[in-house]
Amino acid sequence: MVAPAVELSKLRFAYRTGRDVLAIDHLSIARGETVFLHGPSGSGKTTLLGLLAGVLRASAGQVNVLGQDFTTMSNGARDAFRARHLGYVFQMFNLIPYLSVRENILLPIRLESARRARLGTPSFDEAVRDVAGQLDIARYLDTPIGELSVGQQQRVAAARALIGSPEVVIADEPTSALDTDRREQFLELLFRSCEKAHATLVFVSHDHTLMPLFSRIVELGEINTASQLARAGAASGATS
Numbered sequence: 001m002v003a004p005a006v007e008l009s010k011l012r013f014a015y016r017t018g019r020d021v022l023a024i025d026h027l028s029i030a031r032g033e034t035v036f037l038h039g040p041s042g043s044g045k046t047t048l049l050g051l052l053a054g055v056l057r058a059s060a061g062q063v064n065v066l067g068q069d070f071t072t073m074s075n076g077a078r079d080a081f082r083a084r085h086l087g088y089v090f091q092m093f094n095l096i097p098y099l100s101v102r103e104n105i106l107l108p109i110r111l112e113s114a115r116r117a118r119l120g121t122p123s124f125d126e127a128v129r130d131v132a133g134q135l136d137i138a139r140y141l142d143t144p145i146g147e148l149s150v151g152q153q154q155r156v157a158a159a160r161a162l163i164g165s166p167e168v169v170i171a172d173e174p175t176s177a178l179d180t181d182r183r184e185q186f187l188e189l190l191f192r193s194c195e196k197a198h199a200t201l202v203f204v205s206h207d208h209t210l211m212p213l214f215s216r217i218v219e220l221g222e223i224n225t226a227s228q229l230a231r232a233g234a235a236s237g238a239t240s
Contacts, residue, residue, distance in 0.1 A: 005200035039220035054078030087166035115164030165197035
């Protein structure tokens, strides 16, 4: 039996010594699933993605990604695992401003041999041009990041996340700065890339019109008991 791509068990997370932000007893995502994750602001969506990517460490419980428990791994081991297996489109892009578009997209395959091996072509330039062309940013490959619009930077971040066929793709509001045509272009590439690599997709967005595109919808407010308690406390305070 193939292990899930993602499995959370008795997950708890709090920033420093504060109240729990996330309390999820169980969540399982199968390999190859495309999941639309949504919830109100403050429900812990970005925090959960940080835990799934190994950027954050859970306060308690287990975070299993591709059969590895992030809670028992060192920071360095989680970083290496993320570089090898995960593609992440950050909400704030996290591009390196002093590098060109080409150099930003190339980072994952320069840093990780497993990503290079999955390229399907021996030519780095061909791989970069392919993914950049599909996102209509090929003409900007030698342009410094700081000279691009927000929407263009978002497409560079997507290209960087998808190159080298990662096994899990995590996307935090990846279409927020794109117009309708660019959004459709990006989503077509995203789903096609995930299907080709048999990758799992976890996608956060406030755009509910995208929900029908996904194989599964997860409402974080329904599984995160920490946010439920916070809302109950706020409602009680408002009526007292």
